[in-house]
Structure formats: C-alpha cells, structure tokens
Amino acid sequence: MTTPSAPSAPNARSRDLTVTEVRLTPILVADPPLLNTQGVHQPYTPRLIVEVVTADGTTGLGETYGDAKYLELAEPLAGRLVGRRADDLNRLFTEADDVAVDASRVSGQVDVGGLRGVQTADKLRLSVLSALEVACLDAVGKSLGLPVHTLLGGKVRDSVDFSAYLFYKWADHPEGVTAEKDDWGAAVDPAGVVEQARRFKERYGFTSFKLKGGVFAPDEEIAAVRALAAAFPGHPLRLDPNGAWSVETSLKVAAELGDVLEYLEDPTLGTPGMAEVAARTGVPLATNMCVTTFAEIKEAFTRDAVQVVLSDHHYWGGLRNTQQLAAICRTFGVGVSMHSNTHLGISLAAMTHVAATVPNLHHACDSHYPWQSEDVLTERLTFEGGAVRVSDAPGLGVELDRDRLAFLHRRWLDDDGALRDRDDAAAMRIADPEWVTPSVPRW
Ligand SMILES: O=C([O-])C(=O)C[C@H](O)[C@@H](O)C(=O)[O-]
Ligand SMILES: [Mg+2]
Numbered sequence: 001m002t003t004p005s006a007p008s009a010p011n012a013r014s015r016d017l018t019v020t021e022v023r024l025t026p027i028l029v030a031d032p033p034l035l036n037t038q039g040v041h042q043p044y045t046p047r048l049i050v051e052v053v054t055a056d057g058t059t060g061l062g063e064t065y066g067d068a069k070y071l072e073l074a075e076p077l078a079g080r081l082v083g084r085r086a087d088d089l090n091r092l093f094t095e096a097d098d099v100a101v102d103a104s105r106v107s108g109q110v111d112v113g114g115l116r117g118v119q120t121a122d123k124l125r126l127s128v129l130s131a132l133e134v135a136c137l138d139a140v141g142k143s144l145g146l147p148v149h150t151l152l153g154g155k156v157r158d159s160v161d162f163s164a165y166l167f168y169k170w171a172d173h174p175e176g177v178t179a180e181k182d183d184w185g186a187a188v189d190p191a192g193v194v195e196q197a198r199r200f201k202e203r204y205g206f207t208s209f210k211l212k213g214g215v216f217a218p219d220e221e222i223a224a225v226r227a228l229a230a231a232f233p234g235h236p237l238r239l240d241p242n243g244a245w246s247v248e249t250s251l252k253v254a255a256e257l258g259d260v261l262e263y264l265e266d267p268t269l270g271t272p273g274m275a276e277v278a279a280r281t282g283v284p285l286a287t288n289m290c291v292t293t294f295a296e297i298k299e300a301f302t303r304d305a306v307q308v309v310l311s312d313h314h315y316w317g318g319l320r321n322t323q324q325l326a327a328i329c330r331t332f333g334v335g336v337s338m339h340s341n342t343h344l345g346i347s348l349a350a351m352t353h354v355a356a357t358v359p360n361l362h363h364a365c366d367s368h369y370p371w372q373s374e375d376v377l378t379e380r381l382t383f384e385g386g387a388v389r390v391s392d393a394p395g396l397g398v399e400l401d402r403d404r405l406a407f408l409h410r411r412w413l414d415d416d417g418a419l420r421d422r423d424d425a426a427a428m429r430i431a432d433p434e435w436v437t438p439s440v441p442r443w
Pocket of ligand 2: 240242265266287288289339
C-alpha cells in the first residue's frame with residue numbers, strides 16, 4: 001500500500017492569525033429624514049468601522065454603532081484583542097466582562113436613540129464585541145480561504161430574503177440643515193407609503209413590507225397598512241410602532257389588521273404588556289425591544305409574550321451569539337427574524353452570512369441598507385428579488401474602499417459633536433422646537 005504524500009504544509013507565516021493591530025474609524029453617513037416615534041433621523045448618523053490586522057497581513061472588517069458610548073469602549077476592547085489570535089474569540093468575550101463601562105452610559109431604561117430595548121453594560125460591551133468578532137471572522141476566513149458562513153458551520157440557504165423597510169418620511173431634512181438629497185420623496189399618508197413600497201419593489205424586488213409606525217395616530221397607520229394590503233395582495237405585512245401604544249390600542253390595531261399582518265412588532269412596551277396583548281389576540285407579536293438580551297428570554301418565553309424575536313448581531317454580541325439565540329428560539333417554538341438599524345454593507349454582509357446558517361429563519365429580515373446612499377465598500381451589495389446572495393468568497397466577501405472611509409471619517413472629524421451621537425428627538429426639535437420625546441404609551 002502506498003502512503004499518499006502529505007499535502008504541502010501551509011506556510012506557517014501565512015497562517016499567523018495573531019492580531020497585530022485594530023484600527024477604529026468613526027464615520028458619519030448620510031441618512032434620509034425617516035420618522036419614528038421618537039423623532040426623525042439626523043442627516044448624518046454615526047457608525048464605527050473596525051479593521052483587525054493579523055500577522056499574516058490579512059485585514060478583517062467589522063461595523064457597529066458609532067456613538068460616543070460605543071467609541072469609549074472600543075479602545076479598551078480592541079486593546080484586549082491585540083496579541084491574541086483572531087480565532088480566540090470565546091476567551092475574548094469572557095475576558096471582556098472585566099472592561100469597565102461608565103455607569104452614566106447605562107440607564108437601565110429603554111435606549112433613547114435607536115429603539116433597541118434596555119441599555120445595560122453588558123449590551124454596550126456586546127455591541128462593540130460584535131464588530132470585533134465579525135472583523136476576526138472576516139480575517140480568519142480570508143486567511144484560510146473560507147467564507148464566514150463556513151466558519152459558522154455552513155450555510156443552509158444560498159440567498160437570504162429581506163423585507164422592504166418602509167418609513168414615514170419628509171421629502172427633505174429641515175430647511176437650513178446640511179444634508180444629502182435623497183430621491184425617495186415624502187411619505188406622510190397612505191398614498192405616500194404605497195408609492196414608497198412600489199419603488200422598493202421595483203428597485204429591489206422586495207415582496208414583504210414593514211412599516212415603521214408610532215408616528216401618526218393609530219387610525220392613520222391602520223389606513224396605511226390597509227392601503228398596502230390593497231396594493232400588494234398576499235404580501236406579508238408588518239407594523240412596528242416601537243412600543244408607542246397601550247395594551248388596549250394594541251388590541252384594537254390587532255383586531256383591525258389581523259387578517260393582513262404577518263406579525264405586529266413591539267406594539268406596546270415591556271414583556272408584561274406584550275404578554276397581555278399576546279394572550280388576547282391571535283396576531284403573532286414580534287420584538288426587538290423586550291427581548292434584546294439573553295437575560296430577558298426566560299420571562300418573555302415562559303409568559304408567551306412574543307412569537308418572533310428579531311435578532312440583531314450588533315447588540316446580541318455577534319454572529320455566534322445570533323446562532324445561539326436562534327437555537328433557543330427553536331427550542332421554545334419561537335420564530336426568528338432580523339432587526340436592523342442604519343447600517344452599511346459590512347454589516348449587511350455579516351447579517352447575510354449568519355442568516356444563511358440559521359435553519360429556523362422563516363421570516364424575511366429587516367435592513368435599512370436601501371436607505372443608505374453611502375458606503376465604505378468598493379462594491380455595494382445588491383438585492384435581487386428582495387434577497388441577497390450568500391457570498392462564497394473568503395471572509396465576508398466585501399472589500400473596503402479606503403478613500404470613501406477617509407471621506408466619511410473627515411465628515412466625522414469636521415462635525416462639532418452635534419451629530420456624533422444619534423438623537424432623533426434633537427433632530428426633530430430643529431423642525432419643531434417644542435418637540436419632546438413622547439412618553440409611552442403615546443396612544
Ligand atoms: O425595528 C426597530 O425597532 C428599528 O428598526 C428601530 C430603528 O431605530 C428604527 O426605528 C429607526 O431607525 O428609526
Ligand atoms: Mg422594531
């Protein structure tokens with residue numbers, strides 16, 4: 001018997017995954033005047049771009065929130081990564097618990113900008129670690145010639161469905177505010193929402209629609225969803241007022257729209273309220289506000305408060321935690337979908353890789369990406385038939401455009417600090433000086 005000759009051993013240097021440098025670049029990216037229950041999006045929103053460089057010369061990319069509270073943590077957490085291998089992630093996450101979080105950043109209350117549930121020290125750390133994890137996985141994948149989904153155990157689908165994320169919006173940011181012009185026009189009534197949906201479908205092929213609600217009185221939003229149902233019969237529809245309604249209002253909306261909604265998202269704030277609504281309606285409830293940490297799962301699932309959890313690798317702490325969340329949901333018979341804040345192509349690529357590995361992802365994912373005219377990639381990701389193809393290229397399969405990154409970083413440097421923290425209520429006060437974040441329930 002002949003012994004097959006051993007495959008040539010990889011050049012050890014070419015596989016040295018020791019992290020030698022982590023580059024953190026805060027940027028400001030253009031954002032249209034999208035309305036939500038707290039106010040309106042700023043003309044530019046902060047994001048943080050992370051580059052992890054390994055000793056073999058590979059650079060991995062990650063992206064997360066860019067507000068000051070995340071930047072403060074990014075430096076010390078990145079420091080923990082330098083000198084460690086990029087595939088030594090479990091220990092990084094464990095040791096990250098020692099990194100102190102400024103107590104003034106942790107209110108224990110619902111996040112003021114971004115509507116992502118309660119603020120905790122752990123969640124702040126995880127929001128930064130997620131970008132480090134994604135950048136490490138990108139670097140490891142590039143170095144080994146493997147796509148990120150393979151590092152996560154392999155894809156179970158070749159493309160990931162996304163839904164159109166409809167917003168009430170103004171045509172322009174308030175007069176006098178420096179902003180990029182967008183070509184979507186205004187959407188402040190049912191006809192405007194239907195027109196926006198039509199354009200989403202034409203441009204990207206989306207076949208399901210989510211309307212961000214909590215902006216107008218519930219009857220107006222019910223009328224908008226009814227108009228969508230009439231214009232797009234049979235298309236899954238969702239409405240998300242970010243907890244702006246009382247239990248009784250939630251039940252009224254559920255009764256009126258029950259025949260056309262795929263699910264109602266965070267109609268009311270908090271697990272007890274969601275549980276009460278869920279007990280009194282057959283319409284499935286989804287959340288990215290009352291289940292946003294592992295600690296919140298037990299109460300919500302045992303009370304049957306939510307039927308779908310919208311995962312988000314940013315605040316859940318990365319792609320592997322997203323898989324763990326999906327496994328817990330599967331155990332409890334709870335559905336999984338995906339939440340999105342304003343994000344760029346690095347995050348869309350990361351979302352697509354992890355979504356491709358989750359067997360029980362039965363709903364189209366949210367993505368703000370179509371609203372972002374700017375990116376830091378050499379090539380934008382595209383939606384075809386409402387879906388993003390899962391890349392089989394090494395790592396995430398995306399490439400950084402350094403000139404674009406430098407341009408968007410320059411914008412951040414030039415800002416006087418007014419835009420470096422997302423604050424939708426402050427942005428609204430420019431148009432309406434009397435505006436205060438509405439107390440909930442608003443209706
Ligand atoms: O599903 C959600 O709740 C969101 O996407 C929250 C976001 O912050 C959205 O409301 C926004 O960007 O205005
Ligand atoms: Mg939501």
